[in-house]
Amino acid sequence: MNVFYWTVAGTASGLIIVGLWGVLTRKNILRIGLAFTIADTGVNLLLVWSGYLPGRTTPILNGDVPAAEAVSAVVDPLPQALVLTSIVIGVAVAALFVVVAVLASRRLGTADIRRMKELKW
Amino acid sequence: MVTALAVFLPLLGAFLTAWLTHRNERLSLLITRLFLLAGLAAILVIAARLGAVTDGGLENTMILRTGVMTPPLSIDLKVTGWSALAAVVVYVGALLGVGRFSGRIPGTQPLLLTLVTTSLGLMFATDFFNSFVFIEIGSIITIGLTAAGRCRRRWEVALKTAMISGLVTILYLLAVVIVYRTTGELRLTAISTMTGFPAILVSGLLLTVIMTEIKAFPLSGWGLDFYQGVDKNFAAVYSSTWSLAVLLWSARMLTVLPLPDPGVLARIGAGGLVLGQLAGLRQRDPGRMMGYSTSAYASILLILAGTVHGADYLSLTLLFFTFASLSKTTVFLMADPEEEDDPWKKVSGYVLLLPLLCITGIPPFPVFWAKIRMLTVLADISPLLMGAVILGLFFESVYIYRLWSSRTGPWQKKRKYFDAAFMGAALLAAGTVWTAAGAEQGLSLSGELFRAGFVRDLFLAIFAGGTLLSLPGAFRGGPGEKSPAVWMLVSGVALTLLPLSGNGLTFYVLWEISAFAAVIGVSKGARPSEGTFWFAVFAGAAGYLLLASLVLSDGAVSSPGIPMLLVAAAALLKMGQGGAHLWNVRAYSTAPSTMAAFLSGTSSKAAVFLLVFSASAAAILPLGTSLAWIGALTALGMAAMASLESDYKKVLAYASVSQLGYVIMGIGLTSVLGWTAAIYHTFNHFLFKSILFLGAAGVIARTGTSDYDSLGGLVKRMPLTFTFTLISVIAFAGVPPLSGFGSKWLLYNALVEQGMLPLALVAMFASVVAFLYAFRLLYAVFLGQLAPRHYEVKEAPLAVLAPQGVFTAVLMALSFRPTLLLDRLVPAVASIAGLGGEIPVIEGTALSTSLGYWDAWSVGMMVMGVFGFAFVFYWISGRRPIHVGQLDIGFAGELPPSPEEVHYAGDFFRPFRRALAFLPEIHASKVFGGIVKTADLAGDVFRSLFTGDARTYLLHSLIILTVMILWMKGGTP
Amino acid sequence: MTRLLVSVILTSLGALVYGLLLGGVSRVITASIHGRIGPRLTQNFIDLWKLFRKESSIHHGTMFWMAPMFRLTGGIGVLLLVPIIAGNSVLTNMSFSGDLLLVLYFMFFGCLGMALGAGDSGHPYAVVAVSRGLLQMSAYELSFSAAVLVLALGLGTFSIENIVSAQQGGILNWNVFRFPFATAAALITFLPMNMTYPFNIVLAPQEIPIGPPTEYSSRFLSFMFSGRAIFGVAKLILFVNLFFGGAGSWSSLLIKTFLLYMYPLFVSPVFPRFRTEQSVRFLWFVPTSLVAVDLLRVIL
Structure with missing residues (x-):
């Protein structure tokens, strides 16, 4: 049980670290976008994880979970609601990022972030 | 109901214009404006209802429930008087900018309207997740509108902004996870009760998020690039909407962060202010300068959050950020986005003046009141911190000045978009009047x-x-x-x-x-x-020292x-x-x-x-001797410089500083005689330096040059100017019977009375060196050979001549009857508490001390008598000679070459230069140039943090995050 | 008032005669050093009369023409501000109107006027001389005023009369013995003040024909001539008053001033001429360091 719990946390943290690592080290802006998505996934996983209560079931009120006992039987539903929003927003951001990245690389003739440094100092 | 309207009207407008925008652009723009106006009206009603317009209503609250249930299942917005007033600025900014931005780039109205709603939402948001949503939407719109702009570098800016907001999202959500996990709540205020490591983690994460978002140094890199590269008209909208909203949201967050010691914020802010603004000194790109200024305000927010509390905090943040935002909007509205390198190239300095003065917080502009209040609070906490803040603000004013001073364009009356900028300026002016009238400390001439x-x-x-x-x-x-x-x-x-x-x-x-x-x-x-x-730099420095x-x-x-x-x-x-x-x-x-x-x-x-x-004299006393020496050495050094200089106005400038050295010397003596000398000389200096410079004005107006080598012989063409100049030269040289001698007499009496002979010697030396430049000035400009190109020169214009006449009349009166002034001055100075030494005695026209005596009237009469006798004797003893041409001189039987060649004015005191050659050359310009260079170098070091590579900026944020967490971890047991 | 006026006129005339006479003496002595017959003792009177009788037919401008009067006024003014014989209430002339400081600064009056006239003449040589003269003056005034200030500080007064009376009662009370170094410095500055070798860079024969008065002739020159003679006497009296115990009587006045006048005559012929910057530097450092010795004595 605990193993699962910490595995999820570990995976999430790992995703975040891998994502940030990618963001900081990749040069191609599309790959950077991809790295962001990875990190984002990690964060979302962590968000779901934060509402997880050991030994409880999904927060869906059906025959298995009587409404009266729901409070003590299901995991915290709030993070699950939040993570939906977060995923949606994440998709929007990722889409926008890709658009910007593609257009930028077309305009600038390169997808290498090291060459997008006209503005500095 | 009104609250909901105030927040969501723009969103409604967004839907409408999204449908309209490609069908009827003008109608769409009109509708945008109408919705913004309606929203503005609504928020004004709210602000009035909360009592925010009148004083003290900043903390009144109104809750807006947007769902049927209670939080967290509904979006719960809280409007305070404080945020309502800021919301007014958001609307105003959007209204001002919409025509310039959306009018130029079709299709942006819906986004712009949504940005307004999002900004308001963020300002009013009460829980973490709502804030998250608003921050994300705001970022998306910002990126979108940046990319929609019309300038070349928009893609780079958009990409950097997107990357930064990606990182912010991750860090922010991590904080949310920890907060929810620890407290089980999502209210923003919930975190204030957190303790232990989670609190440190959350503080670190949120602080990094905030510093990145508000662009506080050293996390300001992306913001600088943003302001440099973005479409300036979008920057105008952005400054007053999203940027302001983020600042105010951060202002709320910073007060609830569970920091072990909130004072840390002030230190981070002050340090960032000094170093960041130091980096700004080297800026030449005006857009980037605005970015640095933004970063200064971000640092100010951190300082405020660390030191000021309660109602003060609310009013100060409001004053600082609303006016700064509005000023920035106005500045950006004046820019021409088509000009990539210098968008303000064609703008006249006049129109930029007001908003820039507002940004730098020069009195009486609104930010000043906040600034002085902040500094007062800081002074109580730590004078060092206050000093750092003043230094940072000084740096800011330097580059803002530079931004202003390079504007040379004409008025831009015809450009229609200027209306909005003028409207912004008018609003700023109104705000200035309003805040000055309400300034708590109060101005008073009584x-x-x-x-x-x-x-x-x-x-x-x-x-x-x-x-x-x-x-x-x-x-x-x-x-x-x-x-x-x-x-x-x-x-x-x-x-x-x-x-x-x-x-x-x-x-x-x-x-x-x-x-x-x-x-x-x-x-x-x-x-x-x-x-x-x-x-500007020296006046600014003096102003900040005084402050x-x-x-x-x-x-x-x-x-x-x-x-x-x-x-x-x-x-x-x-x-x-x-x-x-x-x-x-x-x-x-x-x-x-x-x-x-x-x-x-x-x-x-x-x-x-x-x-x-x-x-008080007592306060000066400990500094007295140093002051006197500074004055004496300045008097001597500047007199020598004046003798070697060949530019009319520069000579006068050196002479002016040299003469003021005597004043400082007198004040430094802190004795009755010393101060009498100082004030007497002050008045004297006022008279003769005004005459000299006005004379120079006349000469330069007529001849168009101030170079000794090109002048000469003007006494024949400008006799009145010469007469006035001659009189004032004799006066400042201290030759009796004119008034300058009185200053010298009083000063030497004071110096010998105090036993300060070395000082007296330096003063004496300075006064004889003064003869050198005094004569050279008269000779090079007025005597000697008149250059042929000045044959047609006329007497100086009456507008400068008449004032010289008045000054000269007063000078002559003072020369022959110094007691007219001293009769009143001596008792007045003697009555100043704390001045030691003897009081000079005045009897009739004579002045005496225990050391010596001086009777200006009888000296004057003697000189007039003897001179008059010599004059009359000459007159009656023979025929009058005739005036001959200027080249009719005994030139060893040869024909003199051209007048210019005969006029010996350049490098007049070459032997003096040679005699001084043993001295090492110390140039003030080199010293100050060195200071500037050092500052520039240091600035470059900090500037080099901002490599332009967006990944560096992300790394900065992560480093700061790590450092802060480790630091706070070390700080708590 | 009438007494004052009479005294002023008589003093000025007396100083003129005495000054011209001393000039004659110096010419005679110089001639005998050179082994020439030389001019008569009264040659200067004859020269002055000759110059005065000649008409000046041209001038170069107002300042040019007023300069000789400035020069004369400067000379007479200084003379009148210095009490001539201690205790003689009449011969104090105008000295009640100012102390030593006034005299020091009034000494510039004539120089400035002269310099302006030279400038107005438009002759470059005249102005070259003025630039040298002003430089040298700024240099010797430094050490001279240093010496004077040391005196003033030591005796606690700027009043010449008080300085004289402080020296009464025996030759050892003279400032030359009380302030030997300051006096030595002042005596060094006496040479450039009288424009003798090695400091005669202003008139500088062979280099710049005759200095500031290059363009002046005849009646103009006679005014300058008289002004210079009177100024010379005034400076002699000032030195006697400051350093040599003042004059209690006519005889002591004449003896002391005559001896003082002779001093440069016997010092200067053995020196060549300084360059301007050499002169300036010499005057900045040598006499001023001498004064510093006495200054330290006074302060400590």
């Missing part, structure tokens, strides 16, 4: 900051008289100059009110107004850039100790003493000549006034 009495009235007469008499000549600038009359008048009126100010704050406000008006006046010169820059002193001594202009030291430093800078002459020489020589006359003759006396009045 009351008695300075002892009423003869000395004060004397200075009043100097300020008023000097302004009035310098003014007539200023209406028409000399060759290549514009008229500085308006600014001279503003400066002069402020100066004149100076002695009447009822409290320290009023004094400071008037001082600053006078200074910045003078800076603008100087900028009207023919070659303004360098001179004005140095003047520091004011704040440290709790509103008195100064008190003994550090405040006195600061005041003395300010006065010395203002008078160009001890090496600070750099600005005098550069500004006087490049300013319009009449402006130079005003600055040197009249305005410099403000510093004397400050020293004489602000400081």
Whole structure:
């Protein structure tokens, strides 16, 4: 049980670290976008994880979970609601990022972030 | 209901315009405006209902439930009087910018309207997840609108912004996870109860998020790039909407962060302010300068959050950020986005003046009131912190000045988009009046900051008289100059009110107004850039020193100790003493000549006034000897420089600083005789330096040059100017019977009385060296050979001649009857507490001390008598000679070459230069150039953090995050 | 008032005669050093009369023409401000109107006027001489005023009369013995003040024909001539008053001033001429260091 719990946390943290690592080290802006998505996934996983209560079931009120006992039987539903929003927003951001990245690389003739440094100092 | 309208009306408009925008652009724009106006009306109603417009309603609250259930299942918005007022600015900013931005780039109205709603949402949001949603939407719109702009570098900006917001999302959500996990709540205020490691983690994460979002140094890199590269019209909208919203949200968050020690914020802010603004000094790109200024305000937010609490915090943040945002919007509205390198290239300095002054917080503009309140609080906590903040603000004012001063464009009346900018400026002006009227500390011209009495009235007469008499000549600038009359008048009126100010704050406000008006006046010169820059920098430094002193001594202009030291430093800078002459020489020589006359003759006396009045004698005493030595060495050094200089106006500038050295010497003696000498000489200097500079104005106006080598022989063409100049030269050289000797007599009596013989020797040496430049000035300009190109030169214009006549009349009266002044001055000075030494005795026209005596009237009569006798004797003893041509000289039987070749004026005192050759060359310009270079170098070091690679910026954030967490971890057991 | 006027006129005339006479003496002595017959003792009177009788037919401008009057006024003014014989109430002339400081600064009056006239003449040589003269003056005034200030500080007064009376009662009370170094410095500055070798860079024969008065002739020159003679006497009296115990009687006045006048005559012929910057540097450092010795004595 605990193993699962910490595995999820570990995976999430790992995703975040891998994502940030990618963001900081990749040069191609599309790959950077991809790295962001990875990190984002990690964060979302962590968000779901934060509402997880050991030994409880999904927060869906059906025959298995009587409404009266729901409070003590299901995991915290709030993070699950939040993570939906977060995923949606994440998709929007990722889409926008890709658009910007593609257009930028077309305009600038390169997808290498090291060459997008006209503005500095 | 009204609340909901206020927030969501723009969103409604967004849906409507999204449908309309490609069908009917004009209608769409109109609808955008209508919705914004309606929203503005709604938010105004709310603000009024909350009592925010009148004082004290900032904390009143109104809750807006947008769902049927209670949080967290509904979006719960909380409107306070504080945020309602800020929301007004959001609407105003959007209204001002929409025409310029959306009118130019079709299809952006829906996004812009959504941005307004999002901004309001963020400002009113009460829980973490709502804030998250708003932050994300805001970022998306920002990226979108950036990319929609029309400038070349928008893609780079958009990409960097997107990457930053990606990182912010991750860090922010991590914080949310920890908060929810630990407290089980999502209210923003919930975190304040957190403790232990989670609290540290959350603080670190949120602080990094906040610093990145508000662009606080060192996490400001992306913000600088943003302001540099973005479409300037979008920046106008952005400044007042999203940027302001983030600032206010951060302002709320910073107060609830569970930091072990909130003072840390102030230290981070102050450090960032100094280093970040130092980096800004090197900026040449105006857009980037605006970015640095934004970063300064971000640092200010951190400082405020760490030091100020309660109602003060609310009002200060509001004052700072709403006005700064509105000013920035106005500045950006004036930009021309088509000009990539310098969007303000075609804008006149005049129109940029008001918003830029607002940004720098010069009194009486609104930010100033917040600034001085903040500094007062800081002074109580840590003077060091206050000093750092003042230094940072000084740096900011330097590059903002640079931004302003490089504008040379004409008025842009015809450009239709300028209306919005003017509207913004008008709103700022209204805000200025409103805040000044409501400024808590209150300005007052009544009351008695300075002892009423003869000395004060004397200075009043100097300020008023000097302004009035310098003014007539200023209406028409000399060759290549514009008229500085308006600014001279503003400066002069402020100066004149100076002695009447009822409290320290009023004094400071008037001082600053006078200074910045003078800076603008100087900028009207023919070659303004360098001179004005140095003047602005030194005047700014003096102003900030004065401000520091004011704040440290709790509103008195100064008190003994550090405040006195600061005041003395300010006065010395203002008078160009001890090496600070750099600005005098550069500004006087490049300013319009009449402006130079005003600055040197009249305005410099403000510093004397400050020293004489602000400081009790007891406060000056510990500094006395050092002051006296600074004065003496300045007098000597500047006299030598004046002798070797070949530019008319520069010579006068050196001479002016040199003469003021005597004043400083006298003040440093802190004796009755010393101060009498100082004030007497101040009045004298006022007279003769005004005459000299006005004379120079006349000469330059007629000949178009101030170079000794090209002048000469003008006595034949400008006899009146020569006469006035001659009289004032004899006066400042201290030759009896004219008034300058009185100053010298009093000063030597004071010096020998105090046993300060070495000082007296230096003074004596300075005064004989003064002969060198005195004669050279008269000779090179007026005597010798008249150059053929000046054969047709006419006498100086009446507008400068008549004032010289008035000054000369007063000078002559003072020369023969110094007791007219001394009769009143001596008792007045003797009554100043704390001055030691003997009081000179006046009997009839004679003045005496235990050391010696002097009777100006009888000396005058003797000279007139003997001279008159010689004159008459010559007249009656033979025929009058005839006047011959200028080249009819005994030239060893040869024909003299051209007049220019015979006129010996350049490098006149070459042997003097040779005799001085053993001295190491110390140039003030090198010293200050060195300081500037060092600052630039240091600035470059910090600037090099911002490599332009977006990944570096992300790395900065992560490093700061790690450092902060480790630091706080180490700080708590 | 009438007494004052009479005294002023008589003093000025007396000083003129005495000054011209001393000039004659110096010419005679110089001639005998050179082994020439030389001019008569009264040659200067004859020269002055000759110059005065000649008409000046041209001038170069107002300042040019007023300069000789400035020169004369400067000379007479200094003379009148210095009390001539201690205790003689009449011969104090105008000295009640100012102390030593006034005299020091009034000494510039004539120089400035002269310099302006030279400038107005438009002749480059005249101005070259003025630039040299002003430089040298700024240098010797430094050490001279240093010496004077040491005196003033030591005796606690700027009043010449008080300085004289402080030296009464025996030769050892003279400032030359009380302030030997300051006196030595002042005596060094006496040479450039009288424009003798090695400091005669202003008139500098062979280099710049005759210095500032290059363009002046006849009646103009006679005014300058008289002014210079009177100024010379005034300086002699000032030195006697400051350093040599003042004059209690006519005889002591004549003896002391005559001896003082002779001093440069016997010192200067053995020196060549300084360059301007050499002169300036010499005057900055040598006499001023001498004064510093006495200054330290006074302060400590």
